[in-house]
Amino acid sequence: MADYYGNQPQDVRPGIDARRLWAGGVATAVVAALLAVVGLLIARGIFEVEVLAPKGEGVWGNASTTTYALVAAAVALLATGLMHLLSVATPAPSQFFGWIMVLVTLIAVVLPLTLTVAPSAKIATAVINLVIGLVIAAVVNSMAASARTLHRRRSQQNAAPPPTRQQWTQQDPPTRYYDR
Numbered sequence: 001m002a003d004y005y006g007n008q009p010q011d012v013r014p015g016i017d018a019r020r021l022w023a024g025g026v027a028t029a030v031v032a033a034l035l036a037v038v039g040l041l042i043a044r045g046i047f048e049v050e051v052l053a054p055k056g057e058g059v060w061g062n063a064s065t066t067t068y069a070l071v072a073a074a075v076a077l078l079a080t081g082l083m084h085l086l087s088v089a090t091p092a093p094s095q096f097f098g099w100i101m102v103l104v105t106l107i108a109v110v111l112p113l114t115l116t117v118a119p120s121a122k123i124a125t126a127v128i129n130l131v132i133g134l135v136i137a138a139v140v141n142s143m144a145a146s147a148r149t150l151h152r153r154r155s156q157q158n159a160a161p162p163p164t165r166q167q168w169t170q171q172d173p174p175t176r177y178y179d180r
Helices: 018-046 063-089 093-113 119-147 165-170
Strands: 010-016 148-154
Touching (some): 018 063, 063 093, 063 119, 093 119, 119 148
Antiparallel strands (some): 010 148
16 A cells, blocks of 8 residues: 555665765775774884884884784775674664674784783783774764665555656645655
8 A cells, every 4th residue: 555655665674875885995905004004003112012013113113003004904804794794684683793803803812922922012902802803893873874775666565656756746736744
């Protein structure tokens, strides 16, 4: 049965705007890479902790700083891909994504604590990984929520063509605000 405006019943299912999601994913990758660099600069420059580079390499360090930033960016892109997959395949994508990201972040925090390096380097790396993981999880989850859409398919049963402009203007206009 058609509604007031002649619209037919619709099959509504949740979806995601992939372009918006991946544009946000690329932006999140840039944020994650910069966050990794900032974390390393703070650890090395302010606290003088040898994280991922020997002391002789200076505040910037060596190629490991660039690698660490690129890995952080790759993790953000992987998180975006995971959220995209969960959004189209599971009933509660945010819950699954949240749990997966908490566990992956926990692994990234615990792993440096098991290495045979100075305790200060272990703690600094664990803190940097924690911050990067939390930021990626929060930003990807937030942008996925804003990229969610509803896909509508018209029911083919009793489907009638939409009313023409002339037919639509001949109908009585809505009399109350909520009838609009």
